[in-house]
Structures are given as structure tokens and as C-alpha cells.
Amino acid sequence: MTTLTKTEGEKAPTGPDSFLSVRDLRVRFSTEDGIVKAVDGLSFDVERGKTLGIVGESGSGKSVTNLTVLGLHNPKTTTVEGEIVLDGQELVTASEKEMEKLRGNKVAMIFQDPLTALSPYYTVGRQIAEPFMKHTGASKKEARERAIEMLTKVGIPQPKTRVDDYPHQFSGGMRQRAMIAMALVCDPDLLIADEPTTALDVTVQAQILDLLKDLQQEFGSAIIFITHDLGVISDMADDLLVMYSGRAVERGGVREVLREPKHPYTWGLLSSMPRLGGDTAQALNPIPGSPPSLLNPPSGCPFHPRCAFTGEVPGDRCSTERPPLGEGRAAACHLTAEQKQTIFIDKIQPRLR
Amino acid sequence: MGRYVVRRLLQMIPVFAGATLLIFLMVNVMGDPIAGLCGERRCDPATAARLRAEFGLDKPVWQQYLTYMGNVFTGDFGTAFNGQEVTELMSTAFPVTLRLTLIAILFEVVIGITLGVVTGLRRGRPVDTGVLLFTLVVISVPTFVTGLLLQLLLGVKWGWIRPSVSSEAPLDELLLPGLVLASVSLAYVTRLTRTSIAENRRSDYVRTAVAKGLPRRRVVTRHLLRNSLIPVVTFIGADVGFLMGGAIVTERIFNIHGVGYQLYQGILRQNTQTVVGFVTVLVLVFLVANLVVDLLYAVLDPRIRYV
Numbered sequence: 001m002t003t004l005t006k007t008e009g010e011k012a013p014t015g016p017d018s019f020l021s022v023r024d025l026r027v028r029f030s031t032e033d034g035i036v037k038a039v040d041g042l043s044f045d046v047e048r049g050k051t052l053g054i055v056g057e058s059g060s061g062k063s064v065t066n067l068t069v070l071g072l073h074n075p076k077t078t079t080v081e082g083e084i085v086l087d088g089q090e091l092v093t094a095s096e097k098e099m100e101k102l103r104g105n106k107v108a109m110i111f112q113d114p115l116t117a118l119s120p121y122y123t124v125g126r127q128i129a130e131p132f133m134k135h136t137g138a139s140k141k142e143a144r145e146r147a148i149e150m151l152t153k154v155g156i157p158q159p160k161t162r163v164d165d166y167p168h169q170f171s172g173g174m175r176q177r178a179m180i181a182m183a184l185v186c187d188p189d190l191l192i193a194d195e196p197t198t199a200l201d202v203t204v205q206a207q208i209l210d211l212l213k214d215l216q217q218e219f220g221s222a223i224i225f226i227t228h229d230l231g232v233i234s235d236m237a238d239d240l241l242v243m244y245s246g247r248a249v250e251r252g253g254v255r256e257v258l259r260e261p262k263h264p265y266t267w268g269l270l271s272s273m274p275r276l277g278g279d280t281a282q283a284l285n286p287i288p289g290s291p292p293s294l295l296n297p298p299s300g301c302p303f304h305p306r307c308a309f310t311g312e313v314p315g316d317r318c319s320t321e322r323p324p325l326g327e328g329r330a331a332a333c334h335l336t337a338e339q340k341q342t343i344f345i346d347k348i349q350p351r352l353r
Numbered sequence: 354m355g356r357y358v359v360r361r362l363l364q365m366i367p368v369f370a371g372a373t374l375l376i377f378l379m380v381n382v383m384g385d386p387i388a389g390l391c392g393e394r395r396c397d398p399a400t401a402a403r404l405r406a407e408f409g410l411d412k413p414v415w416q417q418y419l420t421y422m423g424n425v426f427t428g429d430f431g432t433a434f435n436g437q438e439v440t441e442l443m444s445t446a447f448p449v450t451l452r453l454t455l456i457a458i459l460f461e462v463v464i465g466i467t468l469g470v471v472t473g474l475r476r477g478r479p480v481d482t483g484v485l486l487f488t489l490v491v492i493s494v495p496t497f498v499t500g501l502l503l504q505l506l507l508g509v510k511w512g513w514i515r516p517s518v519s520s521e522a523p524l525d526e527l528l529l530p531g532l533v534l535a536s537v538s539l540a541y542v543t544r545l546t547r548t549s550i551a552e553n554r555r556s557d558y559v560r561t562a563v564a565k566g567l568p569r570r571r572v573v574t575r576h577l578l579r580n581s582l583i584p585v586v587t588f589i590g591a592d593v594g595f596l597m598g599g600a601i602v603t604e605r606i607f608n609i610h611g612v613g614y615q616l617y618q619g620i621l622r623q624n625t626q627t628v629v630g631f632v633t634v635l636v637l638v639f640l641v642a643n644l645v646v647d648l649l650y651a652v653l654d655p656r657i658r659y660v
Binding site for chain 1: 556557558561562563565567568569575576580653655656
């Protein structure tokens with residue numbers, strides 16, 4: 001803890017309780033076609049015991065950001081700049097040995113597709129026991145006991161026999177539970193869940209979300225929850241980060257952002273979401289255009305080619321000047337606060353009914 | 354599993370019968386065995402007729418086949434024309450070839466898989482390019498060239514090894530012939546492993562293994578290699594059959610009196626009994642090797658279950 005206070009003194013922007021702090025993160029891949037700016041100047045904080053939701057379209061840099069936190073990017077083709085501070089420890093410059101100690105222990109990750117993310121050749125029990133043995137030095141027998149305990153915790157029936165099953169003998173929901181059990185086996189302080197419920201049907205999805213919430217209460221871990229499902233995020237997250245084209249465009253508490261979104265992109269996301277009680281005759285409003293190429297991102301605000309409100313901003317600021325994202329509750333947009341309010345009340349809110 | 358093995362063994366019967374019949378017919382078409390026995394000169398008709406009657410060659414082919422198969426099942430593979438029992442030839446030839454095959458397979462597994470893993474993990478680096486080029490050379494140069502060249506250099510010029518193998522064919526004398534015999538397959542094993550490793554390296558479960566904090570070594574040996582070995586095991590399994598029967602060139606170069614040598618002699622002398630007998634055993638070896646490979650799949654991949 002002493003190291004934490006020390007870093008706080010040196011680095012002003014780090015919040016008082018932040019457990020993970022990402023500052024001005026830039027991730028670039030060099031490909032044959034040029035340099036892809038997958039993440040471009042991203043900053044966020046996650047507090048202990050809180051959940052940060054990250055939403056955005058495919059290719060907006062959500063997953064890349066979190067793979068970078070764990071150091072899972074390909075070091076040959078990727079350059080990472082900026083800083084990632086986890087509990088006082090800088091991760092961007094950390095050695096592979098130090099990262100090995102963190103992975104699966106202090107920071108764990110739940111992957112999207114549990115069928116491909118689990119090895120088909122080892123029993124579920126062995127795969128859960130593996131990181132436990134590595135990080136705690138437990139014996140095979142102890143690790144097996146622990147695996148059974150974890151399977152019980154995530155609600156797998158008959159864990160004593162199921163521990164010796166292979167992943168293909170599990171159903172989709174059970175596999176995701178096993179994946180969660182594997183991530184939680186060393187009681188991680190930070191859990192990164194990369195679209196953990198995308199491949200599941202809604203009833204299983206609800207069970208998994210409940211499970212994650214229960215486990216968070218029990219262990220007090222911080223969670224980063226990546227998804228493109230706004231319904232899920234409103235249920236899970238405390239804070240919300242909206243990403244577009246490798247940058248954060250809006251940030252705030254989850255209620256504030258979803259009730260009073262301030263960025264045209266967030267408006268678009270909310271309007272394109274179907275509602276249960278919605279009028280079937282009324283068309284959904286998808287965001288026009290397609291996500292920008294990360295090889296050659298648009299000048300100024302990356303959203304301006306698709307934004308319907310560039311006309312409201314004087315001059316050509318939208319296409320020349322990149323709007324900054326302020327601290328705390330903020331949106332990276334050139335529209336003034338009053339303009340945002342009037343546009344939201346007049347044009348956007350009626351669509352969300 | 355047990356029922357599957359029984360079913361596979363039953364399926365072997367028609368395959369075995371068909372294969373041996375084909376060999377029997379082909380050898381019969383090959384020419385008159387009696388003529389081959391007399392060598393360059395023309396045979397004395399009376400002696401030829403006597404020999405024909407003695408070996409049962411005056412009977413129709415189907416009858417010859419049935420008699421032969423009947424004898425095979427009692428363990429009698431017949432007598433070669435020089436009076437030696439074919440089973441006796443086998444008992445000296447097969448152990449030698451088996452030793453040679455074992456050495457060759459060992460080279461393939463140890464060197465081939467190691468090189469494959471190293472290059473698969475360092476794709477595009479100088480090591481990878483170098484090994485790829487080397488395997489390409491090994492594949493494109495015929496075995497008799499590599500064999501004779503190595504024999505000349507190591508055996509005659511530098512005198513590191515005996516240029517030809519003694520009749521007992523001990524393991525240490527078979528090292529170089531084993532390497533020559535393995536060379537082409539070794540190159541294929543290297544390439545197969547390399548492709549397989551490079552492909553599986555980016556798979557999700559390997560990323561999961563890294564994300565669990567496992568050291569690189571463990572990720573590669575436990576998670577990556579296990580999955581990548583299935584195509585390699587198939588190849589090596591099939592290769593056992595080829596190596597057991599197909600070592601004619603290598604055995605000739607190093608004067609090893611194994612199966613290849615005996616087969617070669619048998620064909621040259623039109624010695625029907627020897628050829629058919631040896632090939633019959635080789636058919637069995639192939640069938641068993643295939644079965645073992647199929648059963649190995651289930652051991653390597655738990656998703657494969659035989660019922």
C-alpha cells in the first residue's frame with residue numbers, strides 16, 4: 001500500500017481510490033497496409049469493488065485495451081505507449097516474468113467464447129487447477145479440491161464428478177461458468193470480462209451476471225465489463241465508458257450516461273437499441289455510415305463523418321479539431337451543454353420511448 | 354472402445370484376403386519362377402516339370418492361392434527355391450528392419466518435432482527460413498544420393514563409421530542408415546509440425562493459457578504441442594508401415610540384410626514364395642499400424658470416442 005500512496009503523490013490524475021489507472025494509452029499495430037491506431041489516447045480508472053462498463057462497436061478498441069492491460073498483445077507487431085498502473089505497479093514496462101506473476105493471480109480475464117477459449121484436451125478441473133498450482137504452489141490434490149470448490153461456487157451441479165469432464169461435455173452456459181471459475185480461482189483483485197455473456201441465451205446470461213455480482217460482493221474485486229449490450233451494462237456497471245475509434249467519447253456513472261447521454265454517438269447507440277415495449281411500426285434508427293478505418297482515422301472528431309449535428313457547431317471545428325474529453329462526467333463533443341440538452345430533449349428522447 | 358477394436362479387427366479380414374490375392378496374382382503375372390531359377394541358361398524341360406510339380410505350380414492359380422493361404426494360417430510360408438524356409442528368412446530379416454525402423458522413427462520424432470516446434474514459434478525468422486530451405490533440399494534429393502554421399506564421406510573418407518553394416522546389424526551400426534532412411538520423412542514431420550504449431554499458436558485456448566499466468570514453456574509443451582501433434586501422429590503411424598517394407602534403397606546401400614534386401618532378392622530371382630510371404634506380413638503390419646494410429650487419436654483428443 002505504501003507504493004500506492006507514493007505513486008499517487010507523483011501522478012496527479014490518479015484518483016484517490018483507483019485500483020487500475022490507465023493514462024493516455026496508445027496501442028498501435030503495424031500491418032502490411034500501414035499502422036493501425038487501435039487505441040489512441042485512452043484514460044480511465046477502476047476502483048476496488050466497482051465495475052466499469054466499456055461499450056462500443058466492434059473494432060472500437062475495447063478488447064485491445066484490455067488485452068494490453070494483461071500484456072497479451074503480440075509484442076512484435078504492437079507498440080504500446082502511455083501508462084497502465086495496477087495497484088502502484090506500472091504494467092507497460094513490466095517484464096514478462098512480472099506479468100506472468102500477475103496474470104491469473106491478481107488480474108484475471110474471462111474470454112468471450114468459452115468453447116474455443118478452453119483447451120479441448122484437458123479436463124475442466126485440470127484447467128481450473130492449473131493457475132492455482134502455479135500461483136499458490138499448491139499440490140495436485142489441493143488444487144483439485146480447490147477446483148471442485150470453485151465449480152460449486154459457480155453453480156455447476158455435481159461438481160465432484162463434473163470436475164473430470166472435458167469442456168465439450170459441458171453446455172455453453174456451464175462452460176462459461178467453468179471459465180469464470182478458472183478466472184476466480186486465485187481470488188483476483190481485478191477481473192476483466194470480455195463480452196462474457198454474448199454467446200449465451202438470456203436466461204443463462206442473467207444467471208452469469210448474478211453470479212459475477214455475487215462474487216464481486218464476496219471478494220471485493222474490481223471488474224471491467226466489456227460488452228456491446230447496453231441492457232447488460234445498465235444492470236452490471238457502476239461507471240460507463242463509451243468508446244469510439246480507439247478513444248473514449250463519453251464517460252460517467254452508468255445511470256447518468258444512459259439517462260442523459262451527452263455525445264451524439266451514445267445517442268445513436270441508444271436509438272439503435274430495440275425495446276421490448278417499443279412500437280413495432282416504428283423503425284429503429286441505426287447510426288448511418290460505418291465505423292471509421294483505424295488505418296486512416298478521420299481528422300478532428302472521429303465521429304464527424306457520421307454525426308447528424310455537425311451543422312450546429314460553428315465553422316468546421318468538427319472536422320479539424322479533436323474535442324477533448326474532460327475529467328469526471330464528460331463527453332468529447334464540440335456541442336455546447338445547452339445545445340446538447342435541447343437536441344437530446346427535442347430529437348433523441350422521443351425515439352427512446 | 355473394445356467393441357470398436359473387435360469391429361476393426363473383423364474388417365481387416367476382407368482387406369487382408371483381398372490384398373494377398375492381388376499380390377499373389379501380380380507375382381504370377383511377373384513371369385515363370387522356374388525360368389528365373391535357372392538363371393541365364395535355358396532350363397532343362399524335365400527338371401522344370403519336376404520342380405513345377407514339386408512346388409504345385411502345375412495347378413490352377415486359385416488352387417495355388419487357397420493352398421498357400423491355408424499353409425500361411427498354420428504358420429507355413431513355404432520354402433524358397435534355394436531350400437531355405439521363408440519363415441527362417443523372415444526371422445533373420447524382420448528384427449533387423451525393425452531395429453532400423455525404430456531408429457528412423459526415433460529420429461523423426463525427436464529431430465522432426467523439435468525442429469517443427471522451434472520453427473513454428475519463430476516463423477519468418479532466419480532459423481525458420483534456414484530449416485525450411487534445408488528440409489526442401491532433403492525432400493528433393495533422392496535417398497540414394499544422400500545415402501551414398503554420407504556413406505562415402507563418413508564411412509570411407511573420414512572413417513567415422515563402418516561403411517557397411519555387419520550381418521548382426523547392431524543398433525550403433527544402424528544409426529547412419531536410420532538417419533538416411535528417416536531423412537525425407539523427417540523433413541515432412543518438421544514441416545507438418547511447423548504449420549500445425551504456427552496455426553494453433555494464435556488459438557484462443559493458447560491465449561487463455563497465457564492469461565492464466567503459465568510460463569511460456571508450459572504453454573508450449575502442455576497446451577500448444579498437444580493439439581498440434583494429431584496430424585504428425587497420423588503421418589508417423591503411416592510411415593511405420595512404409596519404413597518396415599520400403600527400405601530397399603537404404604538397405605542396399607549399407608548392405609543391411611533386412612526385409613528390403615530379401616524382397617529385392619526375391620523379385621530379382623522371381624522367388625514367388627519369398628515375395629508373397631514378406632508382403633503378406635507387411636500387409637498385416639500396415640493394418641495394425643493404421644489401427645494403432647486410430648486408437649491413438651482417442652488418447653490424444655478426448656473429443657474422439659469410439660463406440
